[in-house]
Amino acid sequence: MALQDVCGLHNPPLFPQWSAPLSRSFMPEDSTHLSGGGIHGEAFSTRLPGRGGLSPLEFYMPIAEYLTESPINFGQTSLSSAPTKLLEIDHLHPSLPSISAAADTRSSCSGLVACPASPKVLPIHSHLVGTTSGTSADCALWKRILARELRLYKLRHHRRLSTGGAAKLLSHMLHPFKGTELCVAATLCGWDGDDEKHEQPITEKHANTPTNQMTASNSSVVRSRSRICGPRVIYVCSDGLRLQGELFSVGSGSPYAYSILDSSVYWGMSVQEATEVAREAVYRATYRDAYSGNNVDLYHVTAKGWRRRERENLKEEYYREKERERARVAERNAEKKAILKSDDGEIV
Amino acid sequence: MEYLIGIQGPDFVLVAADNVAASSIIQMKHDYDKMFKLSEKILLLCVGEAGDTVQFAEYIQKNVQLYKMRNGYELSPAAAANFTRKNLADYLRSRTPYHVNLLLAGYDEADGPGLYYMDYLSALAKAPFAAHGYGAFLTLSILDRYYRPGDSALSLIRLNKRFILNLPSFTVRLIDKDGIHDMEKLPVADCSDCRAPGG
Numbered sequence: 001m002a003l004q005d006v007c008g009l010h011n012p013p014l015f016p017q018w019s020a021p022l023s024r025s026f027m028p029e030d031s032t033h034l035s036g037g038g039i040h041g042e043a044f045s046t047r048l049p050g051r052g053g054l055s056p057l058e059f060y061m062p063i064a065e066y067l068t069e070s071p072i073n074f075g076q077t078s079l080s081s082a083p084t085k086l087l088e089i090d091h092l093h094p095s096l097p098s099i100s101a102a103a104d105t106r107s108s109c110s111g112l113v114a115c116p117a118s119p120k121v122l123p124i125h126s127h128l129v130g131t132t133s134g135t136s137a138d139c140a141l142w143k144r145i146l147a148r149e150l151r152l153y154k155l156r157h158h159r160r161l162s163t164g165g166a167a168k169l170l171s172h173m174l175h176p177f178k179g180t181e182l183c184v185a186a187t188l189c190g191w192d193g194d195d196e197k198h199e200q201p202i203t204e205k206h207a208n209t210p211t212n213q214m215t216a217s218n219s220s221v222v223r224s225r226s227r228i229c230g231p232r233v234i235y236v237c238s239d240g241l242r243l244q245g246e247l248f249s250v251g252s253g254s255p256y257a258y259s260i261l262d263s264s265v266y267w268g269m270s271v272q273e274a275t276e277v278a279r280e281a282v283y284r285a286t287y288r289d290a291y292s293g294n295n296v297d298l299y300h301v302t303a304k305g306w307r308r309r310e311r312e313n314l315k316e317e318y319y320r321e322k323e324r325e326r327a328r329v330a331e332r333n334a335e336k337k338a339i340l341k342s343d344d345g346e347i348v
Numbered sequence: 349m350e351y352l353i354g355i356q357g358p359d360f361v362l363v364a365a366d367n368v369a370a371s372s373i374i375q376m377k378h379d380y381d382k383m384f385k386l387s388e389k390i391l392l393l394c395v396g397e398a399g400d401t402v403q404f405a406e407y408i409q410k411n412v413q414l415y416k417m418r419n420g421y422e423l424s425p426a427a428a429a430n431f432t433r434k435n436l437a438d439y440l441r442s443r444t445p446y447h448v449n450l451l452l453a454g455y456d457e458a459d460g461p462g463l464y465y466m467d468y469l470s471a472l473a474k475a476p477f478a479a480h481g482y483g484a485f486l487t488l489s490i491l492d493r494y495y496r497p498g499d500s501a502l503s504l505i506r507l508n509k510r511f512i513l514n515l516p517s518f519t520v521r522l523i524d525k526d527g528i529h530d531m532e533k534l535p536v537a538d539c540s541d542c543r544a545p546g547g
Contacts, residue, residue, distance in 0.1 A: 171399070175399065175403060178399060178444070179444070235376065237371070237398065237399070239397075239398040239399045240397075240398055240399010240400060240402065240403055241369075241371065241398040241399050241402075242399070242402060243369050243376055243377050243380065245376070245377050248376065249374075254374065255373070255374060258374060
């Protein structure tokens with residue numbers, strides 16, 4: 001591929017079918033775009049891979065069915081144990097609605113940690129962030145395709161596509177692959193609308209909603225009907241499932257995170273509280289789940305766009321917790337000793 | 349497990365669906381609406397495999413609306429039901445079958461209220477009452493026992509309240525000559541004081 005050519009390597013790739021010429025890719029309408037502007041599709045089908053001499057501008061799109069034969073199936077051992085862990089909270093503080101998205105950073109492959117520092121929360125554009133779960137390669141690819149399509153939409157229609165529209169687009173793009181081994185479970189967290197001056201209508205609505213799941217549904221109905229701007233969290237799965245909601249947790253560690261979130265999240269949280277809860281939920285999931293771990297990434301999406309908190313290594317948190325536990329045990333032992341001593345004193 | 353129920357009265361149809369959107373063992377949403385409005389007086393209730401439900405139901409919904417735009421008048425419930433059945437049957441015989449179970453409920457000016465039961469093998473039946481899901485095993489026998497064709501809306505709503513199973517809440521809608529009306533969402537607590545209508 002490109003690096004191979006630049007370095008002058010002439011070894012044939014290990015799995016030649018993995019990098020097939022563009023003319024056989026599944027997106028024929030974009031072939032000119034992907035081949036760097038040239039119409040090289042036909043010429044390459046006669047070339048053997050590994051010959052070298054390919055221009056570094058060309059790159060190959062892996063064909064969907066070939067991905068299953070690839071030895072590096074990043075982050076996915078079986079469909080039942082999607083290894084990543086991430087969650088989104090759409091916390092609606094009465095005056096500043098926003099979204100917090102957190103994820104771990106471990107990519108596993110057949111029981112090994114293939115990458116301890118992979119980014120699972122990928123920004124798509126200035127006001128949309130997508131969290132990924134499932135096969136890392138699939139997620140990265142589809143995120144880029146979505147980003148491209150959204151950029152094209154913005155150029156053609158002079159406005160950003162809403163989060164709901166982006167989710168629908170992604171869902172429809174994934175639909176032809178239903179039944180194959182493609183596995184993408186993404187949560188799109190975005191802010192719809194133009195700018196901050198539209199915040200006012202939202203605050204009135206959310207100030208009236210108590211922390212009850214019954215009325216939560218009313219507020220979501222209200223929001224969708226009026227089509228105004230604001231935060232939106234939508235879960236899209238390669239099965240075809242597309243759900244809009246306020247709180248999602250996805251991945252192999254998601255049940256562990258759900259329990260933390262269900263107990264601590266409420267409407268009207270502040271940003272700091274939400275960050276704390278998100279971090280704690282990810283930490284607890286990494287503690288229990290083998291396929292989640294290493295660091296935690298936290299993104300915060302507001303009307304001004306997304307902001308990223310520094311990546312934090314959960315190893316520190318683990319050791320701090322051990323320290324606290326040790327201190328607690330020591331205290332308990334000291335108390336027990338004190339009680340025994342006083343008992344001895346009384347008996348004697 | 350997902351649950352749908354529909355009951356036809358003398359001049360209305362009452363439909364209810366549960367509100368859970370689940371993914372394996374986790375309930376991802378507690379307030380998910382499974383009803384799709386095909387026209388002013390037709391509702392499509394759709395349960396089944398995760399992505400298929402929304403894809404198929406939206407496809408039917410858009411096509412029914414397209415018919416209205418092209419021809420100036422709406423499809424009747426019977427026509428919409430047969431159209432849906434034809435599409436489901438065609439997809440069943442292709443490489444990408446849709447695994448969905450449907451209830452189509454509508455009110456026609458000429459024919460009155462109609463409830464159509466359709467399963468994933470595209471078997472269509474017009475029925476006075478119908479249900480999908482594990483809950484159907486329990487509720488169909490109660491309906492067989494207590495359903496009377498001339499029942500008023502109120503007695504049928506009471507009957508409906510009795511069926512609530514392990515699912516936390518339901519969306520209930522009524523279709524009559526004036527269109528689709530939302531009834532209040534029913535949580536489980538409300539049904540403890542209801543008893544089956546006598547006789």
